[in-house]
Amino acid sequence: MxxxxxxxxxxxxxxxxxxxxxxxxxxxxxxxxxxxxxxxxxxxxxxxxxxxxxxxxxxxxxxxxxxxxxxxxxxxxxxxxxxxxxxxxxxxxxxxxxxxxxxxxxxxxxxxxxxxxxxxxxxxxxxxxxxxxxxxxxxxxxxxxxxxxxxxxxxxxxxxxxxxxxxxxxxxxxxxxxxxxxxxxxxxxxxxxxxLKPLKTEDLRQVLTPYMMELDSAQAAMLVSLAEGSPGKAMQLLETGGLDIFAGFLQIFRNYPRLDAEKLHGLADISARKDGENVYRTICDLYPWWISRLVRAASNDFNMNDLSAEETDIMRKMISGNSLVHWVDLWEKGNRLMAKADSINLDRKQVVLNLFLNVERMLPKK
Missing domain, CATH: 3.40.50.300 (P-loop containing nucleotide triphosphate hydrolases)
Structure with a gap:
């Protein structure tokens, strides 16, 4: 049964x-x-x-x-x-x-x-x-x-x-x-x-320690950073392979403003597979969250000290090249796209591609 x-x-x-x-x-x-x-x-x-x-x-x-x-x-x-x-x-x-x-x-x-x-x-x-x-x-x-x-x-x-x-x-x-x-x-x-406020880092680590035994130190640090004081969010990331998906995000944006097309299409292909629903949903959770994290960093409302060196470098490049309004517009556009995708059952691969390509499309015209 x-x-x-x-x-x-x-x-x-x-x-x-x-x-x-x-x-x-x-x-x-x-x-x-x-x-x-x-x-x-x-x-x-x-x-x-x-x-x-x-x-x-x-x-x-x-x-x-x-x-x-x-x-x-x-x-x-x-x-x-x-x-x-x-x-x-x-x-x-x-x-x-x-x-x-x-x-x-x-x-x-x-x-x-x-x-x-x-x-x-x-x-x-x-x-x-x-x-x-x-x-x-x-x-x-x-x-x-x-x-x-x-x-x-x-x-x-x-x-x-x-x-x-x-x-x-x-x-x-x-x-x-x-x-x-x-x-x-x-x-x-x-x-x-x-x-209930987000947990302090030491409290979060206490809760997560039994579930991080198979992670190396870099992965554990990334999980704690991504969780932002939420044990449930950390466990959701572990359950859905969110750490690997987020690592894919960073690879795609590594050479911003040029995106890594091969990595992007690879991630989109995985989300479009018959068994890729959980990957797609994790992307739809992580993408707007990370853009909102970028918005907070751009507005000086976020401490980047707990981020990995790679994520910090990417954020600084993205923030320096565009205004705060730019990133807020991108966040709103992404949310509208994902809501539309759910309402009319859009192709998952195309949704993922558009989420990331919107970053390029909204670059200031020179």
Missing amino acids: TEIPASDVLDNYPHPQNSTELVGHVQAEKNFVENFTSGRFHHAWLVTGAKGVGKATFAYRAAKFLLSSASSGGLFGPPETLESDPADPAISLIKSGAHPNLAILKRQYDAKGKKLFSVIRVDDVRSLTNFFRMTAAEGSWRVVIIDTIDDMNNNAANAILKILEEPPEKTVFLLLSHTPADLLPTIRSRCRLLP
């Missing part, structure tokens, strides 16, 4: 519900616990931060705390962290996805279309009705994790807003968001904001 894919799973890496620790977010955890012990615990939390920074891990850690005996404190007074006893019965139920007081809203699998839905639908939100009807044990909490609120369509967002306006008793909502500015203002106003 084929396993149904999920929107919050990355092959070969632990699911956030199975994580035993949260690295680098001590202040966020402290703020949550202090609010919990204040006697005025907020019912809805908007947990924000870059994709892969640890929002889901935080949410499951908070759920384990609230649904286990940890939330009741101990012999030495109120709890000071979200740490819970791994032997607590609630923890094994959460890890197996079977805890009756925990509901997870995420994009579901479309059996007819044989792929994940692109959004969280209003029917997914309505499914909470039965969850709220269930009788919880006396004094216990209910927890709803929405991963992510960004994925909700308008009808679903309005439906969750109505619930947030009149929340069920002793229910905590953990809304995860990569782009909180795009949410309905009324949803943001119902939530207490809890931002």
Whole structure:
């Protein structure tokens, strides 16, 4: 029997519900616990931060705390962290996805279309009705994790807003968001904001060390640099061969403003193969991200000290030859092309070629 894919799973890496620790977010955890012990615990939390920074891990850690005996404190007074006893019965139920007081809203699998839905639908939100009807044990909490609120369509967002306006008793909502500015203002106003910042380099290395055993020192340094404080992004790069693809980017731009046509066509050919979907998607993730990184460097909003010598040299050549507006226009043009490609199913090879050739086409006319 084929396993149904999920929107919050990355092959070969632990699911956030199975994580035993949260690295680098001590202040966020402290703020949550202090609010919990204040006697005025907020019912809805908007947990924000870059994709892969640890929002889901935080949410499951908070759920384990609230649904286990940890939330009741101990012999030495109120709890000071979200740490819970791994032997607590609630923890094994959460890890197996079977805890009756925990509901997870995420994009579901479309059996007819044989792929994940692109959004969280209003029917997914309505499914909470039965969850709220269930009788919880006396004094216990209910927890709803929405991963992510960004994925909700308008009808679903309005439906969750109505619930947030009149929340069920002793229910905590953990809304995860990569782009909180795009949410309905009324949803943001119902939530207490809890931002998770990118991990410091030493914390990021601590998280990634078990997964970098087969990398040499240069590859490990590149992975840490590309991740920009996001463990999830680093793991995604490892899973999809992102390090090799990025190395290909640098080879293509090595002699900028002249692109390496052979390397470019080689990368485009791989993305166009029948088994090249993941390569194509990784290119579509890396390209706009790297151009935005270039924009930040051009605007003096980015420290290039952590970059490899090769990437630094390429960036400096590109920045010196063109204005900041030039690179912003290129970023916007690339995003429009990729959106169009998804909407009308453009040829993957041609999309990849155009992304890179746009760099040449937008060079200032002499």
